[in-house]
Amino acid sequence: xxxxQPRSVAxxxxxxxxxxxxxVCGGTDLFVGGPARPLAPEQEDWLDVRRIPxxxxxxxxxxxxxxxxxxxxxxxxxxxxxxxxxxxxxxxKIVGGWQIQNRASLGGNVANASPAxxxxxxxxxxxAKVRLAGASxxxxxxxxxxxxxxxxxxxxxxxxxxxxxxxxxMLGTAQVFLRxxxxxxxxxxxxxxxxxxxxxxxxxxxxxxxxxxxxxxxxTLSEEEEQLWRGRLDAKAMARLGALYAARSAPIxxxxxxxxxxxxxxxxxxxxxxRTVLGQ
Amino acid sequence: xxxxxxxxxTLTINGRETVWDGDPSASLxxxxxxxxxxxxxxxxxxxxxxxACTVLMDGRPVVSCLVPAGSAQxxxxxxxxxxxxxxxYQALVQAMLEHGGVQCGFCTPGVMVTTYAWMxxxxxxxxxxxxxxxxxxxxxxxxxxxxxxxxQALAAGGGAR
Numbered sequence: 001x002x003x004x005q006p007r008s009v010a011x012x013x014x015x016x017x018x019x020x021x022x023x024v025c026g027g028t029d030l031f032v033g034g035p036a037r038p039l040a041p042e043q044e045d046w047l048d049v050r051r052i053p054x055x056x057x058x059x060x061x062x063x064x065x066x067x068x069x070x071x072x073x074x075x076x077x078x079x080x081x082x083x084x085x086x087x088x089x090x091x092x093k094i095v096g097g098w099q100i101q102n103r104a105s106l107g108g109n110v111a112n113a114s115p116a117x118x119x120x121x122x123x124x125x126x127x128a129k130v131r132l133a134g135a136s137x138x139x140x141x142x143x144x145x146x147x148x149x150x151x152x153x154x155x156x157x158x159x160x161x162x163x164x165x166x167x168x169x170m171l172g173t174a175q176v177f178l179r180x181x182x183x184x185x186x187x188x189x190x191x192x193x194x195x196x197x198x199x200x201x202x203x204x205x206x207x208x209x210x211x212x213x214x215x216x217x218x219x220t221l222s223e224e225e226e227q228l229w230r231g232r233l234d235a236k237a238m239a240r241l242g243a244l245y246a247a248r249s250a251p252i253x254x255x256x257x258x259x260x261x262x263x264x265x266x267x268x269x270x271x272x273x274x275r276t277v278l279g280q
Numbered sequence: 281x282x283x284x285x286x287x288x289x290t291l292t293i294n295g296r297e298t299v300w301d302g303d304p305s306a307s308l309x310x311x312x313x314x315x316x317x318x319x320x321x322x323x324x325x326x327x328x329x330x331x332a333c334t335v336l337m338d339g340r341p342v343v344s345c346l347v348p349a350g351s352a353q354x355x356x357x358x359x360x361x362x363x364x365x366x367x368x369y370q371a372l373v374q375a376m377l378e379h380g381g382v383q384c385g386f387c388t389p390g391v392m393v394t395t396y397a398w399m400x401x402x403x404x405x406x407x408x409x410x411x412x413x414x415x416x417x418x419x420x421x422x423x424x425x426x427x428x429x430x431x432q433a434l435a436a437g438g439g440a441r
Binding site for chain 2: 026030
Protein backbone atom coordinates (compact mmCIF):
# COMPACT_ATOMS: atom_id res chain seq x y z
CA UNK A 1 0.00 0.00 0.00
CA UNK A 2 1.35 3.38 -0.93
CA UNK A 3 0.32 7.00 -0.72
CA UNK A 4 0.72 8.48 -4.18
CA GLN A 5 0.66 12.19 -4.93
CA PRO A 6 0.42 12.77 -8.68
CA ARG A 7 1.15 16.25 -10.05
CA SER A 8 -1.14 16.31 -13.06
CA VAL A 9 -4.52 14.97 -14.13
CA ALA A 10 -2.85 12.90 -16.87
CA UNK A 11 -0.54 11.30 -14.33
CA UNK A 12 -3.44 10.64 -11.95
CA UNK A 13 -5.52 8.99 -14.67
CA UNK A 14 -2.57 6.83 -15.71
CA UNK A 15 -1.97 5.76 -12.10
CA UNK A 16 -5.65 4.93 -11.73
CA UNK A 17 -5.36 2.52 -14.66
CA UNK A 18 -2.15 0.93 -13.46
CA UNK A 19 -2.65 0.66 -9.75
CA UNK A 20 -6.35 0.49 -8.94
CA UNK A 21 -5.94 3.20 -6.39
CA UNK A 22 -8.55 4.87 -4.25
CA UNK A 23 -8.91 8.61 -4.76
CA VAL A 24 -8.67 10.78 -1.66
CA CYS A 25 -8.55 14.57 -1.26
CA GLY A 26 -9.00 16.31 2.11
CA GLY A 27 -9.82 13.01 3.79
CA THR A 28 -12.52 14.45 6.05
CA ASP A 29 -15.04 11.73 5.15
CA LEU A 30 -12.46 8.97 5.40
CA PHE A 31 -12.44 8.42 9.14
CA VAL A 32 -16.06 9.10 9.98
CA GLY A 33 -17.59 5.97 11.45
CA GLY A 34 -14.33 4.38 12.57
CA PRO A 35 -10.75 4.05 11.41
CA ALA A 36 -10.00 5.08 7.82
CA ARG A 37 -12.44 3.31 5.54
CA PRO A 38 -10.31 0.46 4.32
CA LEU A 39 -9.32 0.09 0.72
CA ALA A 40 -11.43 -2.36 -1.25
CA PRO A 41 -9.68 -5.74 -1.57
CA GLU A 42 -8.61 -5.05 -5.13
CA GLN A 43 -7.26 -1.61 -4.30
CA GLU A 44 -3.61 -1.20 -3.41
CA ASP A 45 -2.89 2.47 -3.09
CA TRP A 46 -4.22 5.84 -2.10
CA LEU A 47 -4.24 8.50 -4.78
CA ASP A 48 -4.03 11.92 -3.17
CA VAL A 49 -5.26 14.55 -5.65
CA ARG A 50 -4.52 17.59 -3.48
CA ARG A 51 -1.16 18.19 -5.16
CA ILE A 52 -2.51 18.50 -8.68
CA PRO A 53 -2.27 22.25 -9.41
CA UNK A 54 -5.11 22.31 -11.94
CA UNK A 55 -7.47 20.86 -9.33
CA UNK A 56 -6.59 23.50 -6.74
CA UNK A 57 -7.87 26.69 -8.36
CA UNK A 58 -10.54 28.16 -10.60
CA UNK A 59 -10.59 29.68 -14.04
CA UNK A 60 -13.04 31.73 -16.06
CA UNK A 61 -14.00 30.12 -19.33
CA UNK A 62 -16.58 30.93 -21.98
CA UNK A 63 -18.96 28.61 -20.17
CA UNK A 64 -18.60 30.26 -16.80
CA UNK A 65 -16.50 29.55 -13.73
CA UNK A 66 -14.66 26.24 -13.62
CA UNK A 67 -13.75 25.27 -10.05
CA UNK A 68 -11.09 22.61 -9.44
CA UNK A 69 -12.29 19.57 -7.50
CA UNK A 70 -9.64 19.99 -4.78
CA UNK A 71 -10.58 23.60 -3.96
CA UNK A 72 -11.34 23.67 -0.25
CA UNK A 73 -14.42 25.08 1.46
CA UNK A 74 -12.20 27.73 3.10
CA UNK A 75 -10.83 28.80 -0.28
CA UNK A 76 -14.38 29.16 -1.54
CA UNK A 77 -15.48 31.59 1.14
CA UNK A 78 -12.17 33.42 1.47
CA UNK A 79 -11.03 34.02 -2.07
CA UNK A 80 -12.10 36.90 -4.29
CA UNK A 81 -12.65 34.58 -7.28
CA UNK A 82 -15.79 33.12 -5.72
CA UNK A 83 -17.51 36.40 -4.79
CA UNK A 84 -19.80 35.94 -7.78
CA UNK A 85 -21.18 32.81 -6.09
CA UNK A 86 -22.42 33.95 -2.66
CA UNK A 87 -24.70 30.93 -2.14
CA UNK A 88 -21.76 28.58 -2.60
CA UNK A 89 -19.68 30.75 -0.27
CA UNK A 90 -22.38 30.65 2.40
CA UNK A 91 -22.62 26.86 2.10
CA UNK A 92 -18.82 26.52 2.27
CA LYS A 93 -18.75 28.57 5.47
CA ILE A 94 -21.31 26.38 7.19
CA VAL A 95 -19.66 23.01 6.41
CA GLY A 96 -18.25 21.68 9.69
CA GLY A 97 -16.06 24.37 11.22
CA TRP A 98 -12.90 26.25 10.23
CA GLN A 99 -10.69 23.17 10.63
CA ILE A 100 -12.93 21.04 8.40
CA GLN A 101 -13.24 23.87 5.89
CA ASN A 102 -9.46 24.00 5.57
CA ARG A 103 -9.44 20.38 4.38
CA ALA A 104 -12.81 19.51 2.86
CA SER A 105 -12.92 19.86 -0.92
CA LEU A 106 -15.72 20.75 -3.29
CA GLY A 107 -15.05 17.65 -5.39
CA GLY A 108 -15.09 15.49 -2.29
CA ASN A 109 -18.48 16.84 -1.22
CA VAL A 110 -19.81 15.89 -4.66
CA ALA A 111 -18.10 12.47 -4.74
CA ASN A 112 -19.34 11.58 -1.26
CA ALA A 113 -22.90 12.24 -2.46
CA SER A 114 -24.46 12.61 0.96
CA PRO A 115 -28.13 13.67 0.70
CA ALA A 116 -27.32 16.31 3.34
CA UNK A 117 -24.20 17.68 1.61
CA UNK A 118 -24.14 21.47 1.89
CA UNK A 119 -22.01 22.60 -1.07
CA UNK A 120 -23.85 20.32 -3.49
CA UNK A 121 -27.08 22.29 -3.01
CA UNK A 122 -25.94 25.61 -4.52
CA UNK A 123 -24.14 23.67 -7.27
CA UNK A 124 -27.46 21.99 -8.09
CA UNK A 125 -29.24 25.35 -8.12
CA UNK A 126 -26.52 26.65 -10.48
CA UNK A 127 -27.17 23.69 -12.82
CA ALA A 128 -23.44 22.95 -12.55
CA LYS A 129 -21.68 20.40 -14.70
CA VAL A 130 -19.11 17.87 -13.54
CA ARG A 131 -15.96 17.42 -15.61
CA LEU A 132 -14.50 13.93 -15.39
CA ALA A 133 -11.23 12.46 -16.64
CA GLY A 134 -10.65 8.78 -17.31
CA ALA A 135 -8.69 6.38 -19.47
CA SER A 136 -10.89 6.98 -22.48
CA UNK A 137 -10.60 10.75 -22.18
CA UNK A 138 -12.77 13.41 -20.66
CA UNK A 139 -16.51 13.72 -20.35
CA UNK A 140 -18.85 16.10 -18.64
CA UNK A 141 -22.33 15.68 -17.32
CA UNK A 142 -24.96 17.61 -15.41
CA UNK A 143 -24.45 17.36 -11.64
CA UNK A 144 -28.06 16.26 -11.24
CA UNK A 145 -27.33 13.24 -13.44
CA UNK A 146 -24.00 12.58 -11.78
CA UNK A 147 -25.41 12.19 -8.26
CA UNK A 148 -27.65 9.14 -8.45
CA UNK A 149 -28.69 8.70 -4.83
CA UNK A 150 -27.30 8.49 -1.30
CA UNK A 151 -23.55 7.83 -1.68
CA UNK A 152 -24.09 6.86 -5.32
CA UNK A 153 -22.62 8.64 -8.31
CA UNK A 154 -22.08 7.98 -12.00
CA UNK A 155 -18.30 7.99 -11.49
CA UNK A 156 -16.84 5.04 -13.37
CA UNK A 157 -13.88 2.94 -12.43
CA UNK A 158 -10.62 4.72 -13.12
CA UNK A 159 -12.36 8.09 -13.35
CA UNK A 160 -11.57 11.25 -11.48
CA UNK A 161 -13.60 14.42 -10.84
CA UNK A 162 -11.57 17.26 -12.35
CA UNK A 163 -13.82 20.26 -11.79
CA UNK A 164 -17.30 21.67 -11.35
CA UNK A 165 -18.46 24.15 -13.97
CA UNK A 166 -20.88 26.89 -12.95
CA UNK A 167 -22.68 28.42 -15.97
CA UNK A 168 -21.91 32.03 -16.79
CA UNK A 169 -25.50 33.22 -16.31
CA MET A 170 -25.37 32.27 -12.62
CA LEU A 171 -22.39 34.48 -11.81
CA GLY A 172 -23.29 37.61 -9.90
CA THR A 173 -27.00 36.84 -9.59
CA ALA A 174 -28.84 37.43 -6.31
CA GLN A 175 -28.25 34.30 -4.27
CA VAL A 176 -28.76 32.75 -0.90
CA PHE A 177 -28.07 29.48 0.87
CA LEU A 178 -30.17 28.72 3.94
CA ARG A 179 -29.78 25.75 6.23
CA UNK A 180 -31.88 24.55 9.10
CA UNK A 181 -29.94 22.75 11.81
CA UNK A 182 -30.34 22.30 15.53
CA UNK A 183 -27.17 23.71 16.94
CA UNK A 184 -25.85 26.44 14.66
CA UNK A 185 -22.54 24.71 15.24
CA UNK A 186 -20.82 21.66 13.81
CA UNK A 187 -23.94 19.90 12.67
CA UNK A 188 -25.67 18.29 9.70
CA UNK A 189 -28.47 20.06 7.90
CA UNK A 190 -32.07 19.08 8.48
CA UNK A 191 -33.13 20.88 5.32
CA UNK A 192 -31.23 23.32 3.13
CA UNK A 193 -32.17 25.53 0.21
CA UNK A 194 -30.09 27.41 -2.36
CA UNK A 195 -31.54 30.01 -4.69
CA UNK A 196 -29.99 31.99 -7.54
CA UNK A 197 -32.16 34.64 -9.13
CA UNK A 198 -31.83 37.42 -11.69
CA UNK A 199 -33.55 40.28 -9.89
CA UNK A 200 -34.16 43.77 -11.25
CA UNK A 201 -36.51 46.39 -9.84
CA UNK A 202 -38.03 44.03 -7.31
CA UNK A 203 -38.91 41.57 -10.04
CA UNK A 204 -37.44 38.14 -10.76
CA UNK A 205 -36.55 37.58 -14.42
CA UNK A 206 -35.58 33.97 -13.81
CA UNK A 207 -34.56 31.87 -10.84
CA UNK A 208 -33.21 28.44 -10.03
CA UNK A 209 -33.47 26.76 -6.64
CA UNK A 210 -32.34 23.46 -5.15
CA UNK A 211 -33.33 21.69 -1.95
CA UNK A 212 -30.97 19.52 0.12
CA UNK A 213 -31.48 16.90 2.85
CA UNK A 214 -35.15 16.44 1.96
CA UNK A 215 -34.82 13.56 -0.51
CA UNK A 216 -32.34 10.86 -1.53
CA UNK A 217 -30.44 13.59 -3.34
CA UNK A 218 -30.67 17.34 -3.72
CA UNK A 219 -33.32 18.29 -6.25
CA THR A 220 -34.55 21.11 -8.44
CA LEU A 221 -37.74 21.68 -10.41
CA SER A 222 -37.81 21.40 -14.18
CA GLU A 223 -36.94 24.56 -16.08
CA GLU A 224 -40.55 24.75 -17.17
CA GLU A 225 -41.80 24.69 -13.58
CA GLU A 226 -39.23 27.27 -12.63
CA GLN A 227 -41.17 29.79 -14.68
CA LEU A 228 -43.26 30.14 -11.52
CA TRP A 229 -40.41 32.13 -10.02
CA ARG A 230 -40.86 34.93 -12.53
CA GLY A 231 -42.34 38.25 -11.61
CA ARG A 232 -42.90 40.18 -8.40
CA LEU A 233 -43.89 37.17 -6.33
CA ASP A 234 -46.68 38.19 -4.00
CA ALA A 235 -47.46 36.12 -0.91
CA LYS A 236 -49.70 33.81 -2.90
CA ALA A 237 -47.05 33.11 -5.55
CA MET A 238 -44.47 32.41 -2.86
CA ALA A 239 -46.81 30.05 -1.05
CA ARG A 240 -47.42 28.20 -4.29
CA LEU A 241 -43.67 27.80 -4.88
CA GLY A 242 -43.10 26.64 -1.31
CA ALA A 243 -45.85 24.07 -1.60
CA LEU A 244 -44.56 22.81 -4.95
CA TYR A 245 -41.01 22.24 -3.70
CA ALA A 246 -42.38 20.63 -0.53
CA ALA A 247 -44.56 18.29 -2.60
CA ARG A 248 -41.46 17.16 -4.50
CA SER A 249 -39.57 16.28 -1.32
CA ALA A 250 -39.26 12.70 -0.10
CA PRO A 251 -37.73 13.16 3.33
CA ILE A 252 -36.73 10.52 5.83
CA UNK A 253 -37.39 10.46 9.54
CA UNK A 254 -34.20 10.17 11.58
CA UNK A 255 -32.65 11.42 14.81
CA UNK A 256 -32.54 14.99 13.50
CA UNK A 257 -36.13 15.44 12.36
CA UNK A 258 -39.31 13.74 11.26
CA UNK A 259 -40.50 13.45 7.69
CA UNK A 260 -43.40 15.87 8.09
CA UNK A 261 -41.27 18.47 9.81
CA UNK A 262 -38.70 18.31 7.03
CA UNK A 263 -41.39 18.66 4.36
CA UNK A 264 -42.83 21.67 6.08
CA UNK A 265 -39.34 23.19 6.39
CA UNK A 266 -38.87 22.93 2.62
CA UNK A 267 -41.92 25.15 2.18
CA UNK A 268 -40.75 27.61 4.83
CA UNK A 269 -37.20 27.86 3.52
CA UNK A 270 -38.15 28.21 -0.15
CA UNK A 271 -40.32 31.17 0.80
CA UNK A 272 -37.64 32.60 3.07
CA UNK A 273 -35.08 32.30 0.26
CA UNK A 274 -37.46 34.09 -2.12
CA ARG A 275 -37.93 36.96 0.33
CA THR A 276 -34.18 37.16 0.90
CA VAL A 277 -33.22 37.58 -2.76
CA LEU A 278 -36.04 40.12 -3.17
CA GLY A 279 -34.70 42.05 -0.19
CA GLN A 280 -37.97 41.68 1.75
CA UNK B 281 8.19 0.29 2.18
CA UNK B 282 8.64 -2.37 4.82
CA UNK B 283 5.38 -4.21 4.46
CA UNK B 284 2.08 -3.89 2.70
CA UNK B 285 0.91 -1.45 5.36
CA UNK B 286 4.05 0.64 5.73
CA UNK B 287 5.53 3.56 3.93
CA UNK B 288 8.36 5.90 4.86
CA UNK B 289 7.01 9.43 5.02
CA THR B 290 8.84 12.68 5.59
CA LEU B 291 6.90 14.97 7.90
CA THR B 292 7.89 18.47 8.97
CA ILE B 293 6.74 18.86 12.54
CA ASN B 294 7.49 22.01 14.52
CA GLY B 295 10.26 22.93 12.13
CA ARG B 296 11.99 19.57 12.26
CA GLU B 297 11.97 16.98 9.52
CA THR B 298 11.12 13.49 10.69
CA VAL B 299 10.94 10.29 8.70
CA TRP B 300 8.04 8.22 9.94
CA ASP B 301 7.48 4.63 8.88
CA GLY B 302 3.88 3.57 9.01
CA ASP B 303 0.45 3.25 7.50
CA PRO B 304 -0.17 6.36 5.34
CA SER B 305 -3.89 6.19 6.11
CA ALA B 306 -3.27 6.42 9.87
CA SER B 307 -4.54 9.68 11.31
CA LEU B 308 -2.03 12.45 11.85
CA UNK B 309 -3.30 12.77 15.42
CA UNK B 310 -2.18 9.20 16.19
CA UNK B 311 1.15 9.70 14.46
CA UNK B 312 1.81 12.84 16.50
CA UNK B 313 0.85 11.27 19.80
CA UNK B 314 2.11 7.72 19.46
CA UNK B 315 4.75 8.05 16.78
CA UNK B 316 6.27 11.33 17.92
CA UNK B 317 5.30 11.52 21.58
CA UNK B 318 3.64 14.89 21.04
CA UNK B 319 0.79 14.26 23.46
CA UNK B 320 -0.20 17.91 23.74
CA UNK B 321 -2.53 17.17 20.83
CA UNK B 322 -5.61 15.54 22.38
CA UNK B 323 -8.07 13.13 20.82
CA UNK B 324 -11.68 13.61 21.84
CA UNK B 325 -14.05 12.31 19.19
CA UNK B 326 -12.12 11.07 16.14
CA UNK B 327 -14.87 12.42 13.91
CA UNK B 328 -13.74 16.01 13.48
CA UNK B 329 -16.34 17.54 15.75
CA UNK B 330 -14.61 18.41 19.00
CA UNK B 331 -11.43 20.08 17.74
CA ALA B 332 -9.22 18.85 20.62
CA CYS B 333 -6.73 17.50 18.06
CA THR B 334 -6.34 20.78 16.18
CA VAL B 335 -2.89 21.46 14.74
CA LEU B 336 -1.69 23.91 12.11
CA MET B 337 -0.88 22.82 8.58
CA ASP B 338 0.82 25.60 6.67
CA GLY B 339 -0.57 28.00 9.25
CA ARG B 340 -4.17 26.81 8.92
CA PRO B 341 -5.95 24.93 11.69
CA VAL B 342 -7.04 21.39 10.81
CA VAL B 343 -8.45 18.53 12.89
CA SER B 344 -5.54 16.11 12.83
CA CYS B 345 -7.81 13.13 13.59
CA LEU B 346 -9.18 13.46 10.05
CA VAL B 347 -5.87 14.08 8.28
CA PRO B 348 -4.35 10.93 6.81
CA ALA B 349 -0.62 10.93 7.61
CA GLY B 350 0.25 10.49 3.94
CA SER B 351 -1.56 13.71 3.17
CA ALA B 352 0.57 15.65 5.69
CA GLN B 353 3.75 15.06 3.70
CA UNK B 354 5.24 18.28 2.40
CA UNK B 355 3.21 20.46 4.77
CA UNK B 356 4.45 22.54 7.67
CA UNK B 357 2.85 20.92 10.73
CA UNK B 358 2.80 22.85 13.99
CA UNK B 359 1.50 21.38 17.21
CA UNK B 360 0.87 23.07 20.52
CA UNK B 361 4.40 22.06 21.58
CA UNK B 362 5.77 24.10 18.68
CA UNK B 363 3.59 27.11 19.37
CA UNK B 364 4.64 27.13 23.02
CA UNK B 365 8.05 28.40 21.96
CA UNK B 366 6.62 31.64 20.62
CA UNK B 367 6.38 34.87 22.59
CA UNK B 368 3.01 35.97 21.17
CA TYR B 369 1.60 32.55 22.06
CA GLN B 370 2.82 32.98 25.63
CA ALA B 371 0.85 36.24 25.82
CA LEU B 372 -2.27 34.22 25.03
CA VAL B 373 -1.37 31.63 27.68
CA GLN B 374 -1.07 34.37 30.28
CA ALA B 375 -4.40 35.89 29.28
CA MET B 376 -6.11 32.48 29.44
CA LEU B 377 -4.87 32.04 33.00
CA GLU B 378 -6.05 35.49 34.01
CA HIS B 379 -9.53 35.10 32.51
CA GLY B 380 -10.25 31.51 33.51
CA GLY B 381 -10.21 30.27 29.93
CA VAL B 382 -9.16 26.84 31.17
CA GLN B 383 -11.10 24.50 33.39
CA CYS B 384 -10.76 20.76 32.84
CA GLY B 385 -8.21 21.52 30.15
CA PHE B 386 -8.92 18.73 27.72
CA CYS B 387 -10.11 20.98 24.90
CA THR B 388 -7.53 23.63 25.72
CA PRO B 389 -4.72 22.59 23.32
CA GLY B 390 -7.13 22.63 20.40
CA VAL B 391 -8.72 25.88 21.53
CA MET B 392 -5.26 27.45 21.87
CA VAL B 393 -4.16 26.38 18.38
CA THR B 394 -7.35 27.66 16.70
CA THR B 395 -7.32 30.88 18.72
CA TYR B 396 -3.67 31.49 17.90
CA ALA B 397 -4.37 30.97 14.17
CA TRP B 398 -7.36 33.32 14.39
CA MET B 399 -5.21 35.99 16.07
CA UNK B 400 -2.91 36.09 13.05
CA UNK B 401 -5.79 37.39 10.91
CA UNK B 402 -8.88 38.17 13.02
CA UNK B 403 -10.60 39.99 10.12
CA UNK B 404 -11.02 36.61 8.42
CA UNK B 405 -14.01 36.02 10.71
CA UNK B 406 -14.91 39.70 10.98
CA UNK B 407 -13.17 39.71 14.35
CA UNK B 408 -15.49 37.01 15.70
CA UNK B 409 -13.46 34.36 17.51
CA UNK B 410 -16.68 32.53 18.34
CA UNK B 411 -17.18 31.78 14.64
CA UNK B 412 -13.58 30.58 14.29
CA UNK B 413 -14.07 28.29 17.31
CA UNK B 414 -17.18 26.60 15.90
CA UNK B 415 -15.16 23.40 15.53
CA UNK B 416 -13.78 23.49 19.12
CA UNK B 417 -16.07 22.09 21.79
CA UNK B 418 -15.56 23.29 25.35
CA UNK B 419 -18.04 21.93 27.88
CA UNK B 420 -16.66 23.70 30.95
CA UNK B 421 -15.86 27.35 30.44
CA UNK B 422 -18.87 28.56 28.48
CA UNK B 423 -16.29 30.19 26.19
CA UNK B 424 -16.48 33.63 27.80
CA UNK B 425 -13.10 33.29 29.48
CA UNK B 426 -11.57 32.17 26.19
CA UNK B 427 -13.07 35.09 24.26
CA UNK B 428 -11.91 37.61 26.87
CA UNK B 429 -8.44 36.12 26.95
CA UNK B 430 -8.09 36.31 23.18
CA UNK B 431 -9.31 39.90 23.20
CA GLN B 432 -6.69 40.83 25.77
CA ALA B 433 -3.88 39.00 23.98
CA LEU B 434 -4.84 40.64 20.71
CA ALA B 435 -4.98 44.10 22.31
CA ALA B 436 -1.55 43.48 23.79
CA GLY B 437 -0.20 43.07 20.28
CA GLY B 438 -0.30 39.28 20.08
CA GLY B 439 -0.83 37.84 16.67
CA ALA B 440 0.91 40.61 14.74
CA ARG B 441 3.43 38.74 12.69
